[in-house]
Each structure stands twice: as structure tokens, then as C-alpha cells.
Amino acid sequence: xxxxxxxxxxxxxxxxxxxxxxxxxxxxxxxxxxxxxxxxxxxxxxxxxxxxxxxxxxxxxxxxxxxxxxxxxxxxxxxxxxxxxxxx
Numbered sequence: 224x225x226x227x228x229x230x231x232x233x234x235x236x237x238x239x240x241x242x243x244x245x246x247x248x249x250x251x252x253x254x255x256x257x258x259x260x261x262x263x264x265x266x267x268x269x270x271x272x273x274x275x276x277x278x279x280x281x282x283x284x285x286x287x288x289x290x291x292x293x294x295x296x297x298x299x300x301x302x303x304x305x306x307x308x309x310x311x
Contacts, residue, residue: 225251 227242229235246252
């Protein structure tokens with residue numbers, strides 16, 4: 224169960240703000256808003272596309288080109304190993 228406890232001397236408004244922030248960080252408010260009305264398959268695809276692009280931007284922001292190159296090299300090695308294993 225989600226909840227916040229009032230700290231000593233804290234106003235109710237401040238506790239509500241902490242609660243909303245907590246729920247927003249967990250994605251509960253967004254899901255609640257989304258479930259209020261029917262979402263068509265096209266709208267769902269658009270929403271997923273937008274969130275995927277946001278995730279991709281975040282990933283790109285925190286990865287260096289060296290990391291990308293090493294990940295691509297590892298993927299190529301794994302692919303080659305699978306191909307060799309399937310041929311044998």
C-alpha cells in the first residue's frame with residue numbers, strides 16, 4: 224500500500240505533494256489517466272513510440288561511442304558463435 228507519513232511540523236499540502244511525486248515517479252498517475260478513457264490501437268502505438276524514443280534518447284545520452292562499439296562487437300561475436308554452432 225502506498226502512503227506517506229506526516230513529518231513533525233510538516234503541512235498536509237506538503238505531504239500531498241510528496242505523495243503525488245511518489246505516485247508520478249512510479250507511473251501510477253499516468254496509468255490512471257490513460258485508463259480513464261478507451262485508447263484505440265493507433266493511439267496506443269503512438270504512445271508507445273513516443274515513450275520508446277524518450278528511452279532511446281536517455282540511453283544515448285548516457286552511453287559513450289566506445290561502449291556502443293564494444294557492445295556491437297560482442298553482439299557480432301555471439302552471432303558468429305551461434306552460426307558456427309548451428310553449422311556443426
